[in-house]
Amino acid sequence: MNTIQMRSAPMPDCGTVLPADAAHTLIPEGLRDRPALSLKELLRVIPVGRSKAYKLMKEDPTFPKGVPLYDGENSPKFYWTHEAIAWLQGRAAKIGANRGGL
Incomplete structure (x- = not known):
């Protein structure tokens, strides 16, 4: 198994329409009950690379917003x-609507 397969959550077949609660099942077991995630953990929930996540942060206003841990420019x-x-469910609904589902 390569590194990408180990870090990423399994993704459904792109041709299928996800039910509204299906996004919750894609979240790794250890992260489901956590109220907050670090960026590294967020990338396990939303299985994209770091550079794609930064691009989504800039371009997609619905992408989850980060909350700084403390005041400062370089705060994690x-x-x-x-x-x-919610973002995953919105993406699933958008894709489903574009394909004639949901």
Whole structure:
């Protein structure tokens, strides 16, 4: 198994439409009950690379917003788990609507 397969959550077949609660099942078991995630953990929930995540942060206004841990320009951020789940569900609904589903 390569590194990408180990870090990424299994993704559904792109041709299938996800039910509204399916995004929750894609979250790794150890992260489901956590209220907040680090960037590294967020990338396990939303299985994209770091550079793609930064691009989404700039371009997609619905992408989960990071909350700084302390005041300062270089403060690490945390991300709310429920926002990550909502973003995944929104993406699933958007893709489903574009394909004639949902």
